[in-house]
Amino acid sequence: MPNFAGSSVFLFLASPDFTTMKIIYTIAFFLILFKTSFGQKGEVTVVKDPLIDSLIAKRIEVYRTGGDITLKPNKPVVSGYGYRVQVFYGSDRRELFNQQARFKNSYPKINTYVIYKEPNYYLRVGDFRTRLEAQRLMSELRATFPTLFIFREKINAPTLDTTTDDQK
Secondary structure (H helix, E strand, O other), X not given: OOOOHHHHHHHHHHOOOHHHXXXXXXXXXXXXXXXXXXXXXXXXXXXXXXXXXXXXXXXXXXXXXXXXXXXXXXXOOEEEEEEEEEEEEEOOXXXXXXXXXXXXXXXXXXXXXXEEEOOEEEEEEEEEOOHHHHHHHXXXXXXXXXXOEEEEXXXXXXXXXXOOOOOO
């Protein structure tokens, strides 16, 4: 009779059970995953608008000159947030332009802005730094324009008067 007691130990070491195989395969999987995650090589392509380079060049020029910028006459300088008065809103474009012309006849020096957000048109006027200034215009317009609202949004700074005393 053959002695199987010594060979059973050999069979156990030669053919591991299912849980041992799961552990070995799991460790091998994580080692391969770890190796491939740190072994990646790639290339980054930057896609940008060419105007970005010109803006950077202008910014560098401003810093070199110490902030002296030549301002173009009668061009607004964009500033921060302020207030505008909404004079009209509705879906009829012709009516919007009629209201804009009516406002411009009464107040030719105040800027008007037409905004379209589907399905309505909005007519907003003025570039006021404080809510009080917008409130004053709103009280003047109350009789002629029935639906008035004040909105806080990005405004244009008032145009700078570049004429000197000698030119006046």
